[in-house]
Amino acid sequence: MKKLLLIVLLLTFSINVSGQIKSPQPSPFAKIEQKVGLTDITLEYSRPSMRGRTIFGDLVPYGKTWRLGANANTKITFSTDVTIGDYNVKAGSYAIYAIPSETSWNVMFYSDANNSGLPKNWDDSKVVAMLTAEIYPMPMNVETFTMTFDDLTSSSAVLGMLWEAVYVGVKIEVPTDNMVLTNINDVMNGTPTANDYYAAAVYYLQEGKDIKQAKTWIDKAISMAGDKVQFWQLRQQSLIYAKSGDKKGAIAIAKKSLAAAEVAGNADYVKMNTDSIKEWETK
Structure with missing residues (x-):
């Protein structure tokens, strides 16, 4: 009996020890x-x-x-x-x-x-x-x-x-376009904020949709933002104007974005605006 108990204890010990080892x-x-x-x-x-x-x-x-x-x-x-x-x-x-x-x-x-x-x-x-x-x-x-x-x-x-x-x-x-357009329609039929107008305008620009509608929305967003408008928002407004064919307006807005980006010390937006202004002035 003692021998049997010893075997059981040894087996239990070996199982417990092996269960403690972690390997990849x-x-x-x-x-x-x-x-x-x-x-x-x-x-x-x-x-x-x-x-x-x-x-x-x-x-x-x-x-x-x-x-x-x-x-x-x-x-x-x-x-x-x-x-x-x-x-x-x-x-x-x-x-x-x-x-x-x-x-x-x-x-x-x-x-x-x-x-x-x-x-x-x-x-x-x-x-x-x-x-x-x-x-x-x-x-x-x-x-x-x-x-x-x-x-x-x-x-x-x-x-x-x-x-x-x-x-x-x-x-x-994925059904992104349907989801976004449904969301835009719902928001615009309610009480859209400046950020809503901005997001809708940028989406229309990026996805190649009605650029006139995008221009209306971005103008509304910038107007509502007032003196709190940011250089990246002006950047998108300039791109929408350029896409709509208004290069003169795009250049004027890009210069505002450029000046604000310089004040903020954002080199990326300084370069993007500088490059765009140069491109639009030659066309």
């Missing part, structure tokens, strides 16, 4: 949070490394579904509805899987995002988007599997996937 994971977890327009996108995945292994066509076989990383499936979460290829994808969380080949990947967004790797029973009805993404050869090996958000605009981003000498990108589009 071979495929560490990563989480990326990216704002695209007005949409929040969160990406969670694990990052295996090459470690001298051949990846595609060997460790990751061609023609078979891969979980895009290691450990639990890669998960992406959208705060709004998005568009992926020809598919409208609702706000929520999705697993991402891929079937690599030598020239392209079939990338799939799967509505069940809580799998330990691949689903035990694959269900085609849970594939909410599937598209073919071309492979772009890299000039060097990327040691650790990496996912990125590239080519950011106010309305889209490219979900990049890099490993070994391969880059694959999938474009994700």
